[in-house]
Every structure is written in structure tokens, then in C-alpha cells.
Amino acid sequence: MPEKYITGIRVLDEVILNGGFDSGSLVAVAGHPGSGKTSFASMVAYYNGIRDRKILYLTFQESKKKLFSHMKKLGLDLEGLEREGLLTFIRLPVISSPEAAEDVINKISGLIYESKADVLIVDSVNPLLEALDSSVDRRGVLQNFFYSVPELIGGLAVIIVEIPYGESNPRLIGGVDFVADAVIVLHHRLEGDYISRFLEIRKLRGHEIPVAKFPFTIKTGTGIRLWAPLRLEEIPSPSEGKRYRPPCSTVGRYLGDMLPGMITYTSYPADARVITPIIFMGVAALYNRAKTMFISFTYSPGEIWELMGEVFKGYMGFGDKSGMLVNMIKKYVKIYSINVNSYSSSELYSRILDVLNEEKPEIVVFVGFHSLYNKMVKDMKDDLLNNILLYLKYNKIYSVILSSYTGEKQYWWTADTADSVIRYSFIVSNGSNSTRLVKYIYAWRKGREPVLLDVEAGNTCCDEIKELLEKMLRESG
Numbered sequence: 001m002p003e004k005y006i007t008g009i010r011v012l013d014e015v016i017l018n019g020g021f022d023s024g025s026l027v028a029v030a031g032h033p034g035s036g037k038t039s040f041a042s043m044v045a046y047y048n049g050i051r052d053r054k055i056l057y058l059t060f061q062e063s064k065k066k067l068f069s070h071m072k073k074l075g076l077d078l079e080g081l082e083r084e085g086l087l088t089f090i091r092l093p094v095i096s097s098p099e100a101a102e103d104v105i106n107k108i109s110g111l112i113y114e115s116k117a118d119v120l121i122v123d124s125v126n127p128l129l130e131a132l133d134s135s136v137d138r139r140g141v142l143q144n145f146f147y148s149v150p151e152l153i154g155g156l157a158v159i160i161v162e163i164p165y166g167e168s169n170p171r172l173i174g175g176v177d178f179v180a181d182a183v184i185v186l187h188h189r190l191e192g193d194y195i196s197r198f199l200e201i202r203k204l205r206g207h208e209i210p211v212a213k214f215p216f217t218i219k220t221g222t223g224i225r226l227w228a229p230l231r232l233e234e235i236p237s238p239s240e241g242k243r244y245r246p247p248c249s250t251v252g253r254y255l256g257d258m259l260p261g262m263i264t265y266t267s268y269p270a271d272a273r274v275i276t277p278i279i280f281m282g283v284a285a286l287y288n289r290a291k292t293m294f295i296s297f298t299y300s301p302g303e304i305w306e307l308m309g310e311v312f313k314g315y316m317g318f319g320d321k322s323g324m325l326v327n328m329i330k331k332y333v334k335i336y337s338i339n340v341n342s343y344s345s346s347e348l349y350s351r352i353l354d355v356l357n358e359e360k361p362e363i364v365v366f367v368g369f370h371s372l373y374n375k376m377v378k379d380m381k382d383d384l385l386n387n388i389l390l391y392l393k394y395n396k397i398y399s400v401i402l403s404s405y406t407g408e409k410q411y412w413w414t415a416d417t418a419d420s421v422i423r424y425s426f427i428v429s430n431g432s433n434s435t436r437l438v439k440y441i442y443a444w445r446k447g448r449e450p451v452l453l454d455v456e457a458g459n460t461c462c463d464e465i466k467e468l469l470e471k472m473l474r475e476s477g
């Protein structure tokens with residue numbers, strides 16, 4: 001088995017690369033300025049360096065002082081590596097002619113021999129490519145050079161390619177991509193005040209690529225962190241045969257038990273938002289003693305608990321006992337609220353997966369899912385939201401999506417991913433001597449015909465829940 005060279009980016013190493021790049025690999029990392037190329041290269045340098053590999057870091061870009069201090073913020077102590085003699089940093093001279101470019105190539109070869117490096121980093125190859133741009137032959141020289149580099153070092157070579165602003169493709173990669181074993185393109189874009197970042201795998205020899213684009217974040221202390229849709233190693237053992245009972249038989253009759261991995265979508269008009277589903281899921285958590293996570297995009301945790309208390313107190317008539325009920329529910333329900341406007345799409349995605357990984361709930365309730373849907377910019381919406389829902393399914397989490405109706409597309413996208421749908425609507429009914437507003441509940445479950453429940457069914461359900469809560473209050477003493 002060939003030796004592996006990691007990138008230090010966990011999901012990339014473990015999930016996508018099966019342990020890392022093989023020795024003898026040439027990896028091209030391309031992207032616009034600010035997309036994270038230098039950070040990526042520094043991750044590779046640092047995480048191989050601390051494994052006692054010798055690193056040769058060549059740059060036409062920033063000074064050693066600048067690079068070291070920037071990367072230190074990302075948790076990468078390149079200075080420490082240099083002190084231990086594991087890293088050689090060399091700033092290459094400006095290239096002004098094709099001859100100078102050839103000189104630099106010879107210089108690089110010499111440095112590789114001298115330093116006995118296992119890992120070579122060139123940030124970036126653009127000055128070389130640009131100097132040779134006019135001559136096809138000379139570009140061939142460069143191509144041949146990079147072709148021989150992995151063999152020269154017998155380890156890993158990472159070459160960075162700058163994509164100028166306004167261009168979407170690494171045109172200047174100029175044939176280097178043919179000889180590279182992997183081509184990784186880093187993307188970033190501004191969404192409001194926030195940056196969304198994606199890592200795209202364009203080419204990866206000898207690997208199956210499950211998904212081509214992965215969101216990532218660059219953060220102080222942790223550096224680059226990549227987000228895979230599924231973290232297979234963290235999937236808990238499937239709760240065989242486990243099912244959650246709805247706290248009222250009406251819902252049970254039409255929608256059946258709530259099964260691990262199933263998604264229920266509850267939609268209501270944006271101008272007639274109902275809170276009963278929130279109460280329903282709180283009671284369901286208590287009734288089933290199921291670890292439940294509310295992820296709210298609209299209400300704060302305080303507001304949800306207050307609403308719940310008010311409904312118990314007034315509408316359900318529990319009076320002073322309502323606080324006790326809320327506390328009983330709090331034993332099973334944790335509320336996490338996220339303001340969608342404070343994050344970019346990829347950050348939102350990573351936060352949600354983070355909190356799910358941390359809490360490992362049995363049931364997840366998304367409150368105000370439409371906010372998340374509408375926030376995620378158009379072309380990445382399907383990928384990111386699908387990945388979250390897939391994650392929930394694979395991890396055998398029963399999920400409930402509570403969402404205002406904010407458009408046909410949003411409704412049908414969500415309904416299409418769900419296993420059961422509950423849709424509230426209000427209809428104006430003209431009686432003989434009065435005009436009333438009548439609430440209807442449309443209910444559908446996979447494999448069954450949809451049904452229309454009227455207001456009576458809702459009332460019955462409410463009575464049943466009340467009885468159930470009274471019973472649980474008595475039992476708790």
C-alpha cells in the first residue's frame with residue numbers, strides 16, 4: 001500500500017480520500033483570490049509536518065512573516081515546524097521573462113533535491129504559467145516538469161492555481177490539470193455580509209466521488225473544515241423497531257406512528273400561523289420520552305416555552321399546573337434557535353449538522369423551516385437542504401418540518417421530500433345567516449389516500465392530549 005498524505009481536513013481525508021492522497025500524487029488547487037487556497041496548502045503543510053514529513057513551501061506571494069502569522073490564527077504553527085527543521089520556506093523571485101521562468105524551474109528542482117522534501121507546495125504556479133504563456137513548447141516544459149515532480153519527491157506535491165476575478169474556470173492551469181492526479185477548485189461568494197464557501201472536486205484519480213461539491217468554513221483556531229452530507233462513521237445503530245406514538249389517536253389513525261428516519265411536513269398559511277404543531281411535538285416528546293431537538297428559525301427558545309405555557313394555562317385549562325407541564329417537557333426537549341440572517345448558506349448548513357452531531361436527538365422539529373428554505377440561495381438550496389434531510393434519514397431521526405406557506409415552489413419542494421404531510425387551511429364558509437372561517441386539515445401519508453379532517457378532529461385531538469397530560473401530571477405526583 002502506498003503511503004498516505006493527509007490534508008488535515010477531516011472529512012476530505014476520511015470520507016472522500018479514504019485516508020489521504022497516495023504518495024506520488026500531484027494535487028492542483030485552484031480558485032479566485034480569497035477562496036482559501038493558501039489556507040488549504042498550509043493545512044497540508046502543517047498536518048504532514050507534525051507527522052515528521054519534510055515540507056518545502058515555495059511562494060511567489062506573501063512574506064514568511066505574513067503567512068506564518070495568518071496561518072497561526074487558523075491553528076497552524078508553521079513557525080514551529082520551521083524551528084524543528086521540518087519546514088523550508090522560500091520566497092521565489094518575480095519572473096520577468098520565459099528564460100527567468102526556466103531558471104526558476106531549475107531552481108525548484110535543486111531545492112527539492114537539497115531539502116529532501118516529502119511535501120512540496122508551490123503558491124502559486126501562475127507566475128510561471130504567465131511567463132510561458134506565449135510559447136506552447138515552453139508550456140510543455142512546465143507540464144513535463146510537474147509531471148515528474150511527484151516522482152522527484154516521492155511524496156505529495158500541491159500546486160496552487162490562481163483564477164483571476166471575472167473568470168470562472170482555471171484557464172491558466174494550462175495543461176497542468178492533465179498531469180494532476182486531483183484538481184480541487186475552491187469557490188466563495190458573498191451572500192449579503194457573509195461568505196459561503198464550497199470545495200469542488202473536479203478530478204480525483206482512483207477514487208469514486210460521491211458528491212462533487214462540499215461546503216466548507218475557514219475559522220480561527222480550526223482552519224478549514226469541510227462538511228460532508230453524511231458522516232457514516234457517526235451513524236448510531238438503527239433503533240430497530242422503534243416507533244413514536246402520536247399523543248392523539250386522530251393523528252395516529254391518519255398518519256400512523258412516527259417512525260425513525262421519517263419526515264413529516266406541516267404547512268400553515270403565513271397569515272394564520274398555528275402553534276398547535278409545536279405543542280403537539282412537545283407533548284409527543286414527553287409521551288414517548290424521546291430526546292427531541294427543536295431547531296427554530298423564527299421563535300426564540302423563550303418565546304416557544306412561553307407560548308406553550310400560555311396554551312396549557314388558558315386554552316387547555318391547566319392554570320397553575322402549566323409551569324409544571326412545561327418543565328416536564330423541558331426534560332426531553334432542547335430548543336436551539338438560529339437567526340438565518342446571521343449566516344451564509346454553507347455556515348447555516350454546518351451549524352445545523354454540528355448541533356445534530358453534538359446532541360444526537362431522536363426527534364428533530366424544525367420551527368419556521370421556510371426561513372431556512374428561503375434564505376439558502378437558489379442554486380445551492382437543493383443540495384444543502386437535501387443533505388440535511390438525508391442526514392436525518394440515515395441517522396434514523398424522526399423529523400418534523402413546521403413551515404409557513406411562502407410560495408408554491410417552497411411548498412412542493414418540502415412536500416416532495418416528506419413521508420407525510422399535514423396542511424392547515426382556512427376556508428370562508430357562507431352559512432344561511434352567518435359567514436364563518438372554517439379550519440381544514442389536509443393529511444396524507446405515503447402509501448395512503450389523502451384525507452381532509454375538519455375542525456372536529458382537531459378538537460378531539462386536543463381533548464385527547466389534555467387527558468394524556470392530566471394523566472402524566474397525576475403520575476408525576
Ligand SMILES: Nc1ncnc2c1ncn2[C@@H]1O[C@H](COP(=O)(O)OP(=O)(O)O)[C@@H](O)[C@H]1O
Pocket residue numbers: 031032033034035036037038039040070073074218219220221
Ligand atoms: N482566522 C480566520 N478566520 C476566518 N476566516 C479567515 C481567517 N483567516 C483567513 N480567513 C479567510 O480566508 C481567506 C483567505 O484565504 P487564503 O487561503 O489566503 O485565500 P487565497 O490563497 O485563495 O487567496 C480570507 O479572505 C478570509 O476570509
Ligand SMILES: [Mg+2]
Pocket residue numbers: 034037038039061123
Ligand atoms: Mg493565497
